[in-house]
Amino acid sequence: MSVEWSDDPAIEGELRIDERWTCRLLEDFIRIEVERTGKLEVVVGLSGGIDSAVSAFLAARALGGKHVLGLSLPYRTSDPDSLEHARLVARQCGIRHEVVDITPLVDAFVEGAVGLDPVRAGNVMARQRMIVLFDRSAAHDALVLGSTNKTELLLGYGTLHGDMASAINPIGDLYKTQVRALAAHMEVPAEVIAKPPSADLWPGQKDEDELGASYDLLDRVLALLVDARVSDDRAAASGIDLGLVRDVRRRIVRSQFKRKLPVIAKVSTRSVGWDFRYPRDWMS
Amino acid sequence: MRDVRVALAQIAPVLGDTAVNLDRHREVCRRARDEGAAVVVFPELSLHGYVLQDQVSEVAIREGDPTWRRLEALSADVDVVVGFVEESPGHLFHNAAGYFARGRLVHLHRKLYLPNYGMFEESRYMASGRTLRAFDAPHGRSGILICEDLWHPTSAWLLSLDGAEILFTLSCSPSRGTRPGLGVTSVGVWERLLRVSAQFQTAFLVYVNRVGCEDGLLFAGGSMVVDPFGRIVGSLPPSDEDLLVVPLEAEVLRRARTAYPLLRDADPDLALRELERLRRLRYDLPGPVEEDPDEGTP
Numbered sequence: 001m002s003v004e005w006s007d008d009p010a011i012e013g014e015l016r017i018d019e020r021w022t023c024r025l026l027e028d029f030i031r032i033e034v035e036r037t038g039k040l041e042v043v044v045g046l047s048g049g050i051d052s053a054v055s056a057f058l059a060a061r062a063l064g065g066k067h068v069l070g071l072s073l074p075y076r077t078s079d080p081d082s083l084e085h086a087r088l089v090a091r092q093c094g095i096r097h098e099v100v101d102i103t104p105l106v107d108a109f110v111e112g113a114v115g116l117d118p119v120r121a122g123n124v125m126a127r128q129r130m131i132v133l134f135d136r137s138a139a140h141d142a143l144v145l146g147s148t149n150k151t152e153l154l155l156g157y158g159t160l161h162g163d164m165a166s167a168i169n170p171i172g173d174l175y176k177t178q179v180r181a182l183a184a185h186m187e188v189p190a191e192v193i194a195k196p197p198s199a200d201l202w203p204g205q206k207d208e209d210e211l212g213a214s215y216d217l218l219d220r221v222l223a224l225l226v227d228a229r230v231s232d233d234r235a236a237a238s239g240i241d242l243g244l245v246r247d248v249r250r251r252i253v254r255s256q257f258k259r260k261l262p263v264i265a266k267v268s269t270r271s272v273g274w275d276f277r278y279p280r281d282w283m284s
Numbered sequence: 285m286r287d288v289r290v291a292l293a294q295i296a297p298v299l300g301d302t303a304v305n306l307d308r309h310r311e312v313c314r315r316a317r318d319e320g321a322a323v324v325v326f327p328e329l330s331l332h333g334y335v336l337q338d339q340v341s342e343v344a345i346r347e348g349d350p351t352w353r354r355l356e357a358l359s360a361d362v363d364v365v366v367g368f369v370e371e372s373p374g375h376l377f378h379n380a381a382g383y384f385a386r387g388r389l390v391h392l393h394r395k396l397y398l399p400n401y402g403m404f405e406e407s408r409y410m411a412s413g414r415t416l417r418a419f420d421a422p423h424g425r426s427g428i429l430i431c432e433d434l435w436h437p438t439s440a441w442l443l444s445l446d447g448a449e450i451l452f453t454l455s456c457s458p459s460r461g462t463r464p465g466l467g468v469t470s471v472g473v474w475e476r477l478l479r480v481s482a483q484f485q486t487a488f489l490v491y492v493n494r495v496g497c498e499d500g501l502l503f504a505g506g507s508m509v510v511d512p513f514g515r516i517v518g519s520l521p522p523s524d525e526d527l528l529v530v531p532l533e534a535e536v537l538r539r540a541r542t543a544y545p546l547l548r549d550a551d552p553d554l555a556l557r558e559l560e561r562l563r564r565l566r567y568d569l570p571g572p573v574e575e576d577p578d579e580g581t582p
């Protein structure tokens with residue numbers, strides 16, 4: 001029997017989406033959020049990867065290419081292909097594109113830092129990019145458009161206050177495999193879709209090596225644990241290794257801090273976060 | 285009921301700005317009237333938006349308030365069904381909807397079932413209504429339900445038993461994503477619920493859901509009118525503000541109730557007996573010793 005009731009949690013691990021309607025919803029989202037803040041445009045970091053390409057394509061469709069600024073922010077060790085792919089993406093979706101080399105900014109910090117390992121250095125780069133993006137957004141009266149997907153958000157695979165920082169994020173509720181489906185639908189350049197995902201913080205870095213499993217598999221586990229809320233055993237019953245299921249659940253729990261504002265100690269009658277509750281879109 | 289042209293006002297209210305929203309209501313009413321509508325139906329909380337949180341007490345209106353009087357004035361030459369936060373004399377805040385006609389309130393419905401699960405947290409901020417009544421609108425006996433109310437089948441049934449032939453359902457229903465072949469899934473879920481409700485009650489279901497976006501919730505429109513046979517006689521897409529005028533024909537209702545005399549055969553006594561028994565069990569109340577009326581006594 002065909003699936004016809006997709007809100008039903010019994011359809012466990014369902015990842016397929018209607019690309020046309022998802023695009024439509026996300027374009028509406030971008031347009032409404034930009035309009036309500038009284039801004040004119042968005043700034044998006046263009047890494048050359050599929051996530052930022054999808055964000056840029058959606059923004060171009062929502063606002064028109066001239067209201068979208070793509071910024072590529074390479075470091076001297078960045079893969080030259082990344083910049084080429086970013087240019088390709090910007091051309092294809094018709095947005096403005098600028099390149100800001102973050103090497104002097106990062107190196108000025110790195111010189112004085114003691115015992116910097118690749119992960120810490122990677123975080124510095126991600127945060128330096130955030131500084132440039134937010135500064136540009138202020139200069140252009142724009143919003144920073146995010147490109148963190150649901151897989152990364154749930155696994156905590158990203159730099160807090162770095163690539164995870166944005167004003168609005170159209171793809172934060174889409175798993176990596178769903179982002180791929182949208183990319184194909186919007187005709188993101190094939191080489192961007194096909195290449196192995198990488199944060200490109202050091203040469204040879206690959207997401208799936210670091211995460212220890214393919215996105216296809218991780219997304220299936222996440223859809224079972226998070227969306228369908230099944231037990232670890234039940235998730236494993238569908239043929240997935242129980243060790244991986246448990247590891248994913250652990251990672252979700254341990255990265256919760258990356259999905260929340262800082263913890264505030266409550267010492268008054270009405271505290272931000274607990275009993276001072278207004279929507280982000282308050283009065284707009 | 286009499287034949288009546290109803291306008292579905294699928295709008296996107298501005299969150300928390302009652303004055304701006306009231307102006308927009310006025311504009312939509314004017315357009316609807318120009319298109320020959322006798323009743324204009326707005327979505328749930330159409331006067332303030334949905335994700336209000338602590339703004340509930342700040343936007344709430346009371347009978348006699350200036351805003352209330354403007355709502356009454358809105359209905360001078362077209363009937364209006366509108367959603368807002370209503371503050372009771374005892375300072376309870378209700379997710380409410382009013383039917384206004386000829387410059388006065390005809391009926392006030394306070395949402396009965398406040399969802400407090402998943403993405404919803406309504407009962408943290410608002411109080412549930414305690415009564416459910418049909419009312420005589422100028423064009424026929426009607427009932428109002430607000431969103432989650434329709435998910436409890438007793439709501440539509442009680443209104444029908446109370447004589448309602450037109451059930452207005454106001455909603456703020458967000459999308460929960462899309463699936464291949466289904467588009468925005470919540471639209472299909474509502475369509476099923478509305479068609480079944482219309483068929484069971486042999487009544488017109490007039491459903492108005494909002495559009496727009498608040499804190500990432502994308503409200504999924506899909507407003508529609510379903511006739512007493514369960515057929516969709518007019519509908520709007522899941523996005524975009526829009527206005528659609530749909531004629532409701534009294535003859536269709538008569539035919540449906542002739543073909544399917546479900547309300548004639550409804551048995552409130554049976555329901556009441558069994559509900560009383562279930563209520564005693566649920567709350568451990570004293571009551572008469574259980575008897576099976578079918579067994580009889582010699």
